[in-house]
Amino acid sequence: MPDPRLSPLTTPCLLVDEARMKRNIDRLAQHTAALGVSLRPHLKTTKSVEAARYVLANGNGPATVSTLAEAEVFAGAGITDILYGVGISPDKLDRVLALHHAGCRLTVLLDCAAQAEAVVAASKASGIAIPAMIEIDSDGHRSGLTADDPALIEVGRVLHEGGAELCGVLCHAGESYGAIGRDAQAEFAEQERLAVVNAATALRNADLPCPVVSVGSTPTAHAAKDLTGVTEVRAGVHVFFDLVMAGIDVCDVDDIALSVLTTVIGHQPSRGWTICDAGWMAMSRDRGTADQRVDQGYGVVCDEMGQVIPGLIVIKANQEHGVIAPRPDFEGEVPDFPVGTRLRILPNHACATAAQHQQYHVIPETAGAALSTWSRFGGW
């Protein structure tokens, strides 16, 4: 049964299921509240002011961003407590200071003395004590210092004694994306907590301030059982969830709030292919499920109402073509989809798929109400 509200939409386009999104946001908010920590949601997934109003505490609360462009847009929308969660480079400090001058408390992230010295120099030159967090590594994923690295105290001292504002320590348990199930993810959460609490202790033992102790990745944020010593949690993709998160049991496929609406544009009957207009430009090239237990190709195929069609995935994608076919091991019946049929595709990775689009079409929680459109932005 087609939804008449979707008919006027040009495909491919992004759909958001408002009810699922609200449920996802509430789930993490309740979990972190129960653990006694505050939430600093990551806005890199949605990159939308309208979406930020849902995900931030009171619509305006503390936020994390992945680019200065995000910081600038969200600051312009009145969000004034923002953490820029990517290591700062000296050339970006002018824009950091401009945000402070505009009334946004933007906190930067770093893990080496060279960065700390640049932040200190900019703080001195501007008279603004730039707030800075030190990145801690709990699992070898990417950046950060370990709690026992002498550089931790060195960096802390450079910041604190040089006139920047040493705010605390931050960890992102990025390797938890490879852990399947809540128990395994809880172990990563505990490792993340210990890394950052130990780092905070090391700083405090060196008479350095460390008011903020921040952890976060979507799997660990949901799996954590105890966050003693932690003050805040960050997560981003939980707003929409995606097939990667479903593949490691952080959510169910039915929790995924983001999909791409597509139209069937052809067939290759001899190969059992249905061709649709959601190629990699609409889905992104992200193949995050490729190494998971179930490879979902470029996405799971649903009917126009969002109901999963058993066995069907986008097995291959060109720029503007998606090839829909059964998973290799599927033996059931595959329905016919005449040219013009509308389908929805659930994405591997919500952050990547959303980034291919300029707006969201939001299916409202209230049955039958009109769709709304949220803009999203990109760039740096």
Add this chain to the structure above:
Amino acid sequence: MPDPRLSPLTTPCLLVDEARMKRNIDRLAQHTAALGVSLRPHLKTTKSVEAARYVLANGNGPATVSTLAEAEVFAGAGITDILYGVGISPDKLDRVLALHHAGCRLTVLLDCAAQAEAVVAASKASGIAIPAMIEIDSDGHRSGLTADDPALIEVGRVLHEGGAELCGVLCHAGESYGAIGRDAQAEFAEQERLAVVNAATALRNADLPCPVVSVGSTPTAHAAKDLTGVTEVRAGVHVFFDLVMAGIDVCDVDDIALSVLTTVIGHQPSRGWTICDAGWMAMSRDRGTADQRVDQGYGVVCDEMGQVIPGLIVIKANQEHGVIAPRPDFEGEVPDFPVGTRLRILPNHACATAAQHQQYHVIPETAGAALSTWSRFGGW
């Protein structure tokens, strides 16, 4: 030696080397002219009006696009002979007609009777004989009919007798991306030529018109030795080239005209990692070289001037972090890159990487001249 013109740029951002781009465009133009066929360049790679002026004949000539959004933007810029090279769906015909009303001759593509009937119905209703090409399959890559499929004549008849304009046949040898070297690609080119020439013959033998016989993929366009019976060639990625094209010897790495400028934001000395601000948001998730002879990770690392640094690639990418490290088999020295160092990354796939950005910063052919900025667009 840093280039002072690049210093003001915010990273990550896209750079275009104008001299290389012009050389790439000239190379294919000369080759197709020698073969006696016209060129209908694909604008899906650049998606930029400024870039289109370089690549189209006389800056305004026949073009191919992959979305109606492209057709609309380029038509608005005065480009009035456009082929929409993705199978048409009935819901998109209103926009096709609107483009005709606005003075753009937009040709659609199809490969089944249901599409042809929709095009015929729209032609009748509007009084505009919509130009249509029939897609031919030469290698099982994606869409299209084979020359001996009875549906070819059926589709041709529906179009021709129903009042649409049957323009001809079109083939895209997409599987040629897997062929290494000019000889292997020339075989795909000949297979592509034969498929489409045979289809044209079949239509003509059935008393159907077939003035246009169109082939094209970047590898076959460059490798073709004889295009007898073909009237036009399409190609897109040749404007910039990329590591995938270099990996199959269509070009050299030194021909790649597109790169991402990035800044070093940290290190993990124990792992030999340099962290930069070109993650997958800047590079795209495209890993087209993963299955080639040399896996180039998320891209080949160059210095700020564009000189390849031996052995270094982006081995891993998160949303806004790229991890630079030597290729697994590299045994040479790796230079140190202090925080703040600017580097360039050559992309796997120019179409995908460019799509992550909103503008190009163009390094002019004339030494020392100021950079220019070309805007690019996305959407559907």
